[in-house]
Amino acid sequence: MEFVSSDEVYGDVSPIKISDQRMYDQKPFPLVLSPTSTSSNLAEWMIRNRDNLRKLLLDHKAILFRNFTITDPQGFHEVIEASGLEGMEYVGGAAVRTQITSRVFTANESPSSEKIPFHHEMSQVPEPPTHLFFFCERAPADGGETPILVSAEVCDRLQAVRPEFMSALELQGVRYARVMGEDDDPTSAIGRGWKSTYLTTDRVEAEKKMASQGVSWEWDFCGEGTLRTVTAALPAIRVDSGEGRTGAKTFFNSVVAAYTGWNDSRNTGEKAVLLGEDMCPCDADAIADAVRIMDEICIAFKWQPGDILFLDNRTVMHSRRPYVGDRRILASLVRDYST
Ligand code: FE2
Secondary structure (H helix, E strand, C coil): CCECCCCCCECCEEEECCCCCEEECCEEECEEEEECCCCCCHHHHHHHCHHHHHHHHHHHCEEEECCCCCCCHHHHHHHHHHHCCCECCCCCCCCCCCEEECCEEECCCCCCCCCEEEECCCCCCCCCCCEEEEEEEECCCEECCCCEEEHHHHHHHHHHHCHHHHHHHHHHCEEEEEEECCCCCCCCCCCCCHHHHCCCCCHHHHHHHHHHCCCEEEECECECCCEEEECCCECCCEECCCCCCCCCEECCCCHHHHHHHCCCCCCCHHHCEEECCCCECCCHHHHHHHHHHHHHHCECCCCCCCCEEEEECCCEEEEECCEECCCEEEEEEECCCCC
16 A cells, blocks of 8 residues: 655545546545554544545545445444535435435446446436445445546536537536336336335325426326426536635536436437427437547546545546446435535
């Protein structure tokens, strides 16, 4: 294990280098922090270093905690609680997930053969999480990385090659259309049924939640019990604003994820992304450029059991590669604007 610099030590935790890491804005991305002694306890470190943690995340956008002895969901839960950041429920997202503790649930349970494209978590809802935690409980035999990238870099690169597409996204925003079954469909990457999407079995209750998010709906769209929803026009390019924030434009949308990935027995990705008042489909060539750029700038490290990845969801996009073997990655959402 190679420590980066002895003067960058935060108590008994210090930065290390890993091979799957890059520099962005002259800083390691992600920052990788590791214990300097066998008695280091991450939850205790979090409590002592809450201000440090916020500053480090602002600077680096992603932090990987590696080599700590966290082995189960409860240990992960304790680290999240120790961060002092406020949690949020998973309401309105598309993925099938299972709640494990009050703050921990499984990451997207879609089939292991499926790739999940780059996205900001829940960018299709008006108030997405500000931060995410991921925890590797079991690492797969092969693949299954959670690649990450800096969203502002996508904007810069895409602006240079597709300026019209970028201004359409920026000026008009984007709507997402999705058809759900009544119950979860684990064979689909977007298989969350409407009952678990809106955490109710009652249509009137679901309608209240949809209306509160500006979503329009049509029941029994393609069979009894199905539901087609179309979101309000949501901002697709955001500015990472606020005190101490980067001020950069971010590719804050699920355009690529929906266009390339929302395919199942009820949905076709190309019909899932709607631009402008006329709800036009996206330009396929622009999407292809976005995918290419994302693949060029992302980093993907191999998960190790006990790894915790802490992401700034306002500036970082993530994805999932297909995998072989028994993989269990847990997740937790944060909505906390204090940092
Ligand atoms: Fe995600």
